[in-house]
Amino acid sequence: MSSKPTLMTLPREIRDSIYEFYVAADGGYVCNPEKLAEKILNEHRNEANLDVPGILQRADLQPIDLNLSYTCKLVAQEMSGVALRTNTITFSTVSSTELRILAERFNHFMVKRFDGDRDGAFRFAGFAMPEIERQGLKLKYPQFAPLLDRMKQEGNTHPETRLTTGWDGLAQWYRTGGGRFRSRMGPYGEAPSLYRTFQKDALTAIASSRFGREQIERFWRETCPKSAHLIPALRVVECKIQHWAVPSAEDMRYLTLDQASNSRSRGTRLRDRTKYRFSAAAVAIHVLQCLPVSSRMHLRRVILNEDREAVADPQCHGLGLIPFCKENPLLRVERRVSLWRNAFQTDTAYRSPDARYKPKYRYTPWAMDSAQVTHNVASWVIEALALEPAGMPSGSFSLLLDGQPVPWQCTQVFQLIVQRDAAWQAAWLLSLDRGILPSLSWFDRKGELRGSRVPDLPSEKWPQALRDIAEGTSIVRCNFDVGDSWDVEKIVEDHRQWTVQQWMAGLDKREPPTWEPDAPLPSWREIIGENLVYVEPEDDVSSANSDDETYSDEDDS
Template sequence: MGAFPFLELPRELRDQIYIQYFTAPDKTYVYDFHSKKLRLSDKTPISVGLALTCKTVNHETRGMGLRLNTITFYPIYSDELRALASRFGQAMYHLKGTITSTLSTISSVMNYNNPHEPRPLTRLKELVYPDRNFEDWNLESILSMDVDPWRIPTESEVENLVAILFKAKEEARGKKYTEGLDYLYAWHPDHGKYRFSAASAAIYFLRSIPDQRRHMRNMVICEDRRSVAYPEWHGRGLVPFCQENPALRITRRVSLWGNIFRHDMDERHWQYQVCTRNAINKLSLDRATTVLAAWIAEAGILPSIGMPTGQYTLFLDGDPLSEKTSEIFGGYIQRAALLQDVIVKAPRGADWTFIQVHRYMDHFISELFPQMLKDLSDNPRSGLIQCNFDPGQRSVSAEEILATHPEWDPYDWDEDLWNWPGGEEETIVPGLTAMQMEDMVDSFRELYPNGPPLRCQSGDPPDWAVEVDSDIEPDEGEDQNEGDGTDGGGDHDSDSNDEADAHEADV
């Protein structure tokens, strides 16, 4: 029996065969950063044999897998990348701190008669630090650094970043460089799981396929674990790809309990937070709200920096504690947004500026936070920000509160709102400690089953054994996406056929 004359079939029929062949069972491909390939959701290789039958079929099917399936990304974790991620995260922490401190100082000596004309940096040095020799520190270089926090750096790039951050006098550079580098290398004990964000993985993949990414239609970026380098601002790195491909739709799905709510202290200190809190199953709502507001604020500003309308969605995932999530949103988070609204809308004299309200008012969280939260409450299932729980509604408006004391200024309201009823700064979350401890590597978990020890002046860790009262048991073994060395991708043998590898990148 001769070969079937496939190419003699009508093109419409061939296309139907291609669709059946390249559509994954669940219409999902998962990016495996470790192998730099797309896989099926069960981590098995994608079949591309049909595309290799001849040049005509290869041409007709190019990019079809990208068009037909949703490409899913997870945070990147491996033992090899963990240390790099930790150092890069800390370098970004110090860079942000330096820039924030300098800009805050600039605003404090700004010419408020013309706030759009800040005094030069040289004048800043004279006014604020007259006793310091600023020739020792290259602030201009730090302020002008162009570092993308969503980009996965090389070792040398991290070292160069550290060199600039810790650079002092030129003749003492070697000493200061070494001290700064040693500081970042030694700060973390070798025990934490540090990841690059899922958005970083997506951007890495998109940059790696410049000729094929125009075929992509749907991406899901699952930020289900904590990651380094301020992942709440990584959505900005996706803007150029959406501008390039108007058909691309991106959903960035961030887990509240696997990610945002576990930022109740800075990522550099989560280990110490677990040990030092009197009630280790308490969630700091103040810190959680601040981090949540940063995620929401980024989604709010993306359209203003070029993100095309309708191409990007931030999805807040409240599972597996959806009822607790609704309780927190309907109570504390809605309250926090309301109190900020009161502060911002309170009557103020001509000498008040928005910068002053922002800097000095304790109840100011983020400029876009109240309006974006209101939009989510009004339309939680569609729109720029979505969720799978009830985000609640405000019980009263800022205008109604302000009407009770029209003569008060923002300082009066800021002081009075400390006694505002209806919310607690902490809430009990069963299983929070168990979730925190998932970020311990296995060797450290065996050594300290109750969590990392505190640093004591004596050098001996305290005996602080804790009991975890949890309704949520940690998963057996590794995280769902970490068992093979990378989040979101299996560690499979690479295909031996180079031509198959090339086409697999296309699909």
């Protein structure tokens, strides 16, 4: 009589199927946001490394069971990596009462300070770039060649390059157009992340000569007089910290320029109740960096659920995944962006979700602003399309614009606003190309002075990008019908007699001007309120009746 078969007597392919069935979790694995937030904060307190196994859990909330792998050495060897190969791992945006303060401070120093200082230094000292370095940058970044040529031609004659000593000189610089919030603005039709990378490389090139370093140091002395004698000017230029970082304690010491006074933030003072979050991409990158290479090579599918707004220009955070996708060609990353609770919410009229919720600051209707929809959607798409040129392997990354739970309303928004804006932009460009409108300089066409002499439009790549999405040939897709394209030729012909000013006015006329979400979504005001930390009324120093909390970025400078 033959003995009963055991696991080890079965063929290997059957054993492999058993292993996969054993570890498979309904919905795969997810990152536990509470545990992750706690561990990130512990890293800051204790400089400890992240314990990855402790933050992953099954999506059905059942414990991860790998006990079968402990039965014998051979089973352990055969099951190695099976759980990671079998299960999709999903990351979402992360915040907590304490972590939101870290996220806010990181955003303040990384975006408002370092990015702003680099932008100002680049435009102030650009003329000092050595010729050999300028030629090298033109080869590396041909899309910015006209900008580099103009910097050389203007030399130090433009107001951006003229400063006199002290605050009076700085004020004069701002008044004459040199200030970073006035005058010339990038990214000249490219993804903002590419323009920032170009600026970093340009500043490095400028700093390669003594004269260039002197100009950067001069800019630093005039714009940061309180700390210039303590902090090297090149610290901002040489910063290696990326926007997609979940910053370490060491990173924050670098970004805050080691100034203890900067430890106070709007979050700690309760002046801003925003739930500042780290993006799902930043969280995934942070976790993957803590995994050994041997474990990362088993990963097959990662979903980045960008369910809420996040800090530090989250649209570009896919760049941080390029090394992992190169390392593991079998890894597939899908980034999902909620339109209603993320992409649609960005509102340039307000400095924070907290400000846009307060009645005393609210000067626009309590509804989604049609004028900002296209820019908000395009910002995610343009950054996604910039990934492959930056090194992302083909087929490794995709972006989903998530219209749930009201996909039918997203179709309406796209048909009436997004498709309309893309068609009008295409008609504007055709009118320029055909000489119907007066020709524009390269700089005006690229939107350097957008909103003043020319319309404020997305990248020229946007109309074609939307067509590719509609035709299913893009790495970007939607889970709703994006609507039909408008007749571009008709728009051109109907407005042949229009001036540039009339085009600017016409581009801004959208119907309807605002949107209120359909059920089952709550009202727009309630959706905005979901981004705020609840504060007991007696503890809320940011009440609508208080006029002494007006926040200035200089409070943290």
